Amino acid sequence: MTPPPAAPPRTMRPTARRPLALALGEPAGVGPEIVLMAWRDRRAREVPDFIAVGDPDLLEDRARRLGLDIPLARTVPEEAAALFADALPVLAAGPAATAAPGRPDAASAACVLEALAAALDLVMVGLADALVTCPLAKSVVQAAGFPFPGHTEYLTDRARRPDGSVPRPAMLIWSPQLAVVPATIHVPLKDVPGLLTTGLLVETGRIVARDMARRFGLARPRLAFCGLNPHAGEGGLMGIEDEAVVRPAVAALAAEGIAAIGPLPADTMFHPEARARYDVAIGMYHDQVLIPAKTLAFHDGVNATLGLPFIRTSPDHGTAFDIAGTGRADPSSLIAALKLARRLADTEAAGAQAA
Numbered sequence: 001m002t003p004p005p006a007a008p009p010r011t012m013r014p015t016a017r018r019p020l021a022l023a024l025g026e027p028a029g030v031g032p033e034i035v036l037m038a039w040r041d042r043r044a045r046e047v048p049d050f051i052a053v054g055d056p057d058l059l060e061d062r063a064r065r066l067g068l069d070i071p072l073a074r075t076v077p078e079e080a081a082a083l084f085a086d087a088l089p090v091l092a093a094g095p096a097a098t099a100a101p102g103r104p105d106a107a108s109a110a111c112v113l114e115a116l117a118a119a120l121d122l123v124m125v126g127l128a129d130a131l132v133t134c135p136l137a138k139s140v141v142q143a144a145g146f147p148f149p150g151h152t153e154y155l156t157d158r159a160r161r162p163d164g165s166v167p168r169p170a171m172l173i174w175s176p177q178l179a180v181v182p183a184t185i186h187v188p189l190k191d192v193p194g195l196l197t198t199g200l201l202v203e204t205g206r207i208v209a210r211d212m213a214r215r216f217g218l219a220r221p222r223l224a225f226c227g228l229n230p231h232a233g234e235g236g237l238m239g240i241e242d243e244a245v246v247r248p249a250v251a252a253l254a255a256e257g258i259a260a261i262g263p264l265p266a267d268t269m270f271h272p273e274a275r276a277r278y279d280v281a282i283g284m285y286h287d288q289v290l291i292p293a294k295t296l297a298f299h300d301g302v303n304a305t306l307g308l309p310f311i312r313t314s315p316d317h318g319t320a321f322d323i324a325g326t327g328r329a330d331p332s333s334l335i336a337a338l339k340l341a342r343r344l345a346d347t348e349a350a351g352a353q354a355a
């Protein structure tokens with residue numbers, strides 16, 4: 001994997017807009033075809049300028065299979081904006097993809113990971129305003145030696161500071177209907193109670209409050225913490241973590257001026273009247289909050305990584321091997337991810353200039 005280039009100091013941040021860098025993801029999945037569809041729909045759905053990063057032949061092959069007439073421009077990020085209206089800009093990166101739609105193979109891991117690294121490099125050197133990633137298959141890349149559960153943990157490692165420390169990430173699944181963050185991410189359910197600490201929840205709440213302000217423009221976001229246990233523990237009768245871990249975290253955040261409530265019983269937090277009381281629900285584990293988020297807004301949902309020095313978004317879905325190459329994939333979540341990345345980059349840049 002390429003060593004990370006240093007991120008430009010904030011004072012050197014370019015004021016002009018740069019394109020979004022879009023990593024193609026798993027070649028056997030739906031990533032390549034939803035990239036083609038997003039570009040096809042650019043005018044009707046106001047898709048912001050992006051440059052695809054990966055194997056251009058993969059995109060050509062997928063377009064041919066699906067009968068999509070998409071002109072590609074093999075180019076560099078500096079030229080992408082000027083080309084975007086007439087051709088899909090692609091920066092060639094990584095080895096050729098070998099996997100066929102729906103049939104992942106181990107050899108495709110290098111194609112996925114080198115394109116991802118190259119796309120992130122563009123952001124870190126200031127040639128792209130944000131990273132957008134198409135899904136990868138965690139099992140495929142991990143079988144090839146990728147030492148991270150998913151993008152989130154890899155990106156966190158790439159954000160390593162000069163002193164060797166890494167920032168804590170937060171995984172936001174965002175849609176106009178509901179925004180959620182699981183406090184623990186890609187871990188087995190049986191490990192969750194042991195991983196939940198007041199410190200983790202306080203840090204997660206701070207990250208969410210800060211990034212909702214600087215990137216989403218919500219000056220004082222309202223955070224609602226789920227309980228871990230049924231009925232948020234029912235005063236300790238159904239588990240101790242809600243009172244021992246979650247409630248002190250909410251109190252600590254409130255003492256810092258962050259609008260936090262909870263622990264709330266998770267089963268009654270997601271109906272419309274409950275959702276009106278908060279901006280972000282912070283769950284104790286992945287499925288507790290991703291199930292309501294994806295149920296309410298599967299095709300509009302976006303995964304955004306908070307807590308990092310760069311912006312990253314992604315569709316909320318995975319590789320969808322079962323439909324890859326059939327033309328049935330819906331590009332809406334990718335388009336939402338591209339639009340949200342643009343919005344977050346613009347909001348952050350406007351805030352930096354105002355400061």
Ligand SMILES: NC(=O)C1=CN([C@@H]2O[C@H](COP(=O)(O)OP(=O)(O)OC[C@H]3O[C@@H](n4cnc5c(N)ncnc54)[C@H](O)[C@@H]3O)[C@@H](O)[C@H]2O)C=CC1
Nearest residue numbers: 134135136137138139314317318319320322323328329330
């Ligand atoms: N950010 C990422 O890289 C993510 C990667 N994954 C990976 O994806 C792989 C498959 O995960 P699954 O749990 O099966 O979830 P999945 O999201 O790939 O598929 C779940 C169901 O939704 C459908 N679906 C997904 N995207 C769709 C689209 N754009 N249009 C229409 N239907 C769509 C699929 O056909 C399938 O029936 C796993 O290896 C997982 O690790 C999963 C989530 C996020």
Ligand SMILES: NCC(=O)COP(=O)(O)O
Nearest residue numbers: 149150151152153303314
């Ligand atoms: N379920 C969401 C997910 O797995 C996203 O993972 P990541 O690739 O964004 O780390």
